[in-house]
Amino acid sequence: xxxxxxxxxxxxxSKAISKSNKTANKQKAVAYKSLGIKIGVFVxxxxxxxxxxxxxxxxxxxxxxxxxxxxxxKIGGMTLGQxxxxxxxxxxxxxxxGPTITYNNQTLNPELNEMGVTFNIDEVTNLAYNFGxxxxxxxxxxxxxxxxxxxxxxxxxxxxxxxxxxxxxxQLAKVAEKEPASANLKIYNGQITLINSEMGRGxxxxxxxxxxxxxxxxxxxxxxxxxxxxxxxxxxDENTNDARTKAERYMSLAPITVNFEDKIWTADKSEIGxxxxxxxxxxxxxxxxxxxxxxxxxxxxxEIATKDKEMEDGTGKVxxxxxxxRGVDKNTLKSQIIDASLGGQANxxxxxxxxxxxxxxxxxxxxxxxxxxxxxxxDINLSEQTLYxxxxxxxxxxxxxxSGKRGYATPxxxxxxxxxxxxxxxxxxxxxxxxxxxxxxxxxxISIHGTYWHDNFGTPMSHGCINASIPDAEWVYNFIEVGSPxxxxx
Numbered sequence: 001x002x003x004x005x006x007x008x009x010x011x012x013x014s015k016a017i018s019k020s021n022k023t024a025n026k027q028k029a030v031a032y033k034s035l036g037i038k039i040g041v042f043v044x045x046x047x048x049x050x051x052x053x054x055x056x057x058x059x060x061x062x063x064x065x066x067x068x069x070x071x072x073x074k075i076g077g078m079t080l081g082q083x084x085x086x087x088x089x090x091x092x093x094x095x096x097x098g099p100t101i102t103y104n105n106q107t108l109n110p111e112l113n114e115m116g117v118t119f120n121i122d123e124v125t126n127l128a129y130n131f132g133x134x135x136x137x138x139x140x141x142x143x144x145x146x147x148x149x150x151x152x153x154x155x156x157x158x159x160x161x162x163x164x165x166x167x168x169x170x171q172l173a174k175v176a177e178k179e180p181a182s183a184n185l186k187i188y189n190g191q192i193t194l195i196n197s198e199m200g201r202g203x204x205x206x207x208x209x210x211x212x213x214x215x216x217x218x219x220x221x222x223x224x225x226x227x228x229x230x231x232x233x234x235x236x237d238e239n240t241n242d243a244r245t246k247a248e249r250y251m252s253l254a255p256i257t258v259n260f261e262d263k264i265w266t267a268d269k270s271e272i273g274x275x276x277x278x279x280x281x282x283x284x285x286x287x288x289x290x291x292x293x294x295x296x297x298x299x300x301x302x303e304i305a306t307k308d309k310e311m312e313d314g315t316g317k318v319x320x321x322x323x324x325x326r327g328v329d330k331n332t333l334k335s336q337i338i339d340a341s342l343g344g345q346a347n348x349x350x351x352x353x354x355x356x357x358x359x360x361x362x363x364x365x366x367x368x369x370x371x372x373x374x375x376x377x378x379d380i381n382l383s384e385q386t387l388y389x390x391x392x393x394x395x396x397x398x399x400x401x402x403s404g405k406r407g408y409a410t411p412x413x414x415x416x417x418x419x420x421x422x423x424x425x426x427x428x429x430x431x432x433x434x435x436x437x438x439x440x441x442x443x444x445x446i447s448i449h450g451t452y453w454h455d456n457f458g459t460p461m462s463h464g465c466i467n468a469s470i471p472d473a474e475w476v477y478n479f480i481e482v483g484s485p486x487x488x489x490x
Contacts, residue, residue, distance in 0.1 A: 069153050095117070098110050115212065116164025117158050182234045258298055306357050309360070328354055369487070370392075382490050385400055385401055397475065402457050402468075410466065413443075438450040
């Protein structure tokens with residue numbers, strides 16, 4: 001017989017039992033050793049804490065307990081000030097490092113503050129300092145045991161300005177995104193050309209935001225790949241076929257003619273092509289026709305403006321007989337052309353419909369216009385170089401004036417007296433006039449004022465103001481009030 005152990009079915013050999021016992025004993029020894037270490041650490045921590053100010057707590061008075069780490073920075077044994085400086089430096093490194101964002105062959109390396117990310121250094125360092133110091137004796141014992149057995153890691157929690165963060169995402173979208181371009185048709189000289197559609201590109205902003213947030217929280221450098229997706233245009237090339245067919249049918253109706261008296265207007269294929277408009281509808285291109293420009297050009301060459309009959313006020317004398325005008329029924333012509341186009345009526349001709357526009361009648365006041373304003377006002381007729389003073393419908397004074405000479409024309413229009421000055425210096429590049437009297441201001445620096453340097457009234461002489469004799473200017477000064485209307489005209 002050999003010395004090999006015989007294994008009897010249903011029985012365990014003594015060799016196997018021996019091996020099993022050894023394994024079990026080894027596992028027990030490891031377990032006892034581990035337990036012993038844990039108990040040792042626990043006892044050590046207990047002893048240090050129990051020792052109070054005579055041991056561990058005295059050594060780390062005012063300092064962070066050992067084996068405390070913030071974002072990879074070992075700050076154990078540091079004061080709060082030292083820890084803040086170290087963590088601040090780490091936060092600055094994280095900011096400067098930023099993520100590496102890639103898109104196709106482009107690489108972006110933004111800083112965290114560009115994305116609206118900041119860190120609360122005081123909060124994290126205070127948390128690190130207070131770990132193991134707060135709560136009752138059991139709480140401190142448990143936290144210090146954790147420090148000695150495995151250390152304590154404190155993460156820097158980022159604070160994100162959502163508005164600034166979303167704004168940065170929007171900037172990335174401008175780089176990565178592209179609006180799709182729908183297919184379109186263009187007509188030039190009666191020829192139709194296809195403008196091909198183009199695929200767009202959209203950015204998965206939520207995925208990008210998630211990746212950026214994960215990077216910020218990890219505190220480590222990393223690469224982020226921007227994910228995009230294709231965006232299909234509303235109208236693809238094949239969905240322009242119906243519009244092309246319709247446009248070709250419209251142009252095949254040429255020529256379309258319009259006649260009036262001895263005039264004829266003709267729209268050939270090229271002209272009709274300018275009437276055709278294309279638009280998107282239900283993901284297809286549709287064609288419509290609008291001859292508005294053609295109709296307006298005909299109308300402009302046929303219409304005649306009215307001239308009012310002019311009657312002189314008071315005498316009833318007819319100064320100008322005037323004339324009736326002529327209008328064009330543009331709406332009817334436009335409807336006729338569109339109906340013919342939709343009905344496929346080729347080589348159609350239309351007679352232009354016109355109508356008479358009755359002239360009006362205008363009263364002409366030979367000098368000025370009484371009753372233009374209620375109360376007191378001044379009417380200055382530049383053609384006559386005459387100033388008229390009215391009180392309602394009643395003229396109360398009139399005299400010759402000198403308005404602006406060539407190059408300095410007095411501006412026309414309706415104004416109000418905004419101020420009055422007894423006298424002042426008036427000067428400019430080529431004049432110097434001290435003590436100009438009786439000034440009534442009505443349009444910026446334009447005024448009615450007395451004049452001592454000439455008496456050539458009835459002829460334009462001034463730099464824009466209304467020159468009057470000194471007595472006439474004084475009369476106006478006393479007649480009108482601030483706010484009184486002044487009407488200047490030819």
